[in-house]
Amino acid sequence: MLSGCQIGDLVSIYADVHKKCKKGFQKLFEDEGKLFIGNGIVKMQRYQLFSNNIVQKGIAVEVKETTSGCPSIGDDFLPSGTALLQNLPSIICVACLDPQPGDTVLDMCASPGNKTTHIAELTRNQGTIVAIDKTKNKVKQLKALCEKFGAKVHCFEADSTKIVALSQISDKTVCDGPPFSPEAFDRILLDAPCSVLGKRPQIVNRLSKKEIRSYVPIQRKLFESAVKLLKPNGTLVYSTCTITLAENEAMVAWALKTFENLKLIKPKITMGSPGWAGVLADEDRRLVQRFGSECDVDSVGFFFACFVKKKEEK
Known part of the structure; x- marks a missing residue:
C-alpha cells in the first residue's frame, strides 16, 4: 500500500504467494508470485495496518470487484436474526x-x-x-x-x-x-x-x-x-x-x-x-x-x- 493512500481510495488487491513482499518494502513489487485478487475501497489508514503498537483487526479493504465476478454478500446483508447464509x-x-x-x-x-x-x-x-x-x-x-x-x-x-x-x-x-x-x-x-x-x-x-x-x-x-x-x-x-x-x-x-x-x-x-x-x-x-x-x-x-x-x- 502506497504511503499516500487514504480511506476511500480505490485500490487493487494482490496476494503475495511466495511471501517476498516484506513489511516496509519501498519499491514497486513485481514477482511471478504476485496474484491479482480484485479491487476494493480502503477502509483503514495505512498506519493502522502496519504499526506494531496497534492490534490489527476489522476490514482493511472492502472488496468491490473480484476475479470471479461474484457479489459480496455478508452476514449484514439481511436484518439481524432473520436469515443465516450457508453454502x-x-x-x-x-x-x-x-x-x-x-x-x-x-x-x-x-x-x-x-x-x-x-x-x-x-x-x-x-x-x-x-x-x-x-x-x-x-x-x-x-x-x-x-x-x-x-x-x-x-x-x-x-x-x-x-x-x-x-x-x-x-x-x-x-x-x-x-x-x-x-x-x-x-x-x-x-x-x-x-x-x-x-x-x-x-x-x-x-x-x-x-x-x-x-x-x-x-x-x-x-x-x-x-x-x-x-x-x-x-x-x-x-x-x-x-x-x-x-x-x-x-x-x-x-x-x-x-x-x-x-x-x-x-x-x-x-x-x-x-x-x-x-x-x-x-x-x-x-x-x-x-x-x-x-x-x-x-x-x-x-x-x-x-x-x-x-x-x-x-
Whole structure:
C-alpha cells in the first residue's frame, strides 16, 4: 500500500504467494508470485495496518470487484436474526439428515452452529437437539448463534470421541449432557473435523501431508461413537468440507467394512456428483455426494454420505 493512500481510495488487491513482499518494502513489487485478487475501497489508514503498537483487526479493504465476478454478500446483508447464509452443500446435508418434530438429534461437532440451527428449524423447535463441541470458546459461539435465532438446543463442551456411556443410564436424559446411553439418538450429524481443503478458494496451502493424514484417526473414533449412539433404524450423516479420498470415500468404505449394522442409503436430495472411483463399489459410489467445481452445481468442496443403522435380527 502506497504511503499516500487514504480511506476511500480505490485500490487493487494482490496476494503475495511466495511471501517476498516484506513489511516496509519501498519499491514497486513485481514477482511471478504476485496474484491479482480484485479491487476494493480502503477502509483503514495505512498506519493502522502496519504499526506494531496497534492490534490489527476489522476490514482493511472492502472488496468491490473480484476475479470471479461474484457479489459480496455478508452476514449484514439481511436484518439481524432473520436469515443465516450457508453454502449449498451444508444446507443439503442437513436436509438429508431429515430431522422431524419429536426426534432426538445429536450434532457431534457443532460449532459455529450453522447446521445446528438448521436442524432446529427443520424440527420446528419441537425436537430434542443436543450439540457438542470440544472447547469452551466454540461452545460459547454455538450458544450465541442458537440464542440469536431462537433455536432450542442443549449445548455441551465435550470430546465427542468420549461421550458414550458403557451401559444404559437410567437416572438422566440426553438433555443432562454426556456421557449418553448407547442408542440414545434418532438422528446424528457427524460433520467431522477435517483438512478443510474445500472450504474456500486458496491461493496457496501449506498444510503438510502429515497434518492432512492426522484427521483420519480422529474421524474414525468419532464414527465409532456415532454408531454406538444411534438408535436402530436411525439416520447418520457423515460430512466433511474437504476433498481428499482418505477423509471421504475411503472413510465410507472403512465404515461399511467395520460396522456390519450400517447401511449406506441414497440421500433425499442428490445435487452433487458421485464419489470418486478407487475405494467404493460403483453402486456405493453413486450413493455418496461430492461437491466442488467439477460437479454441475458449482460450489465449495464438500462431501457427505447417509447411513441407516440396521435393526439386529433376533
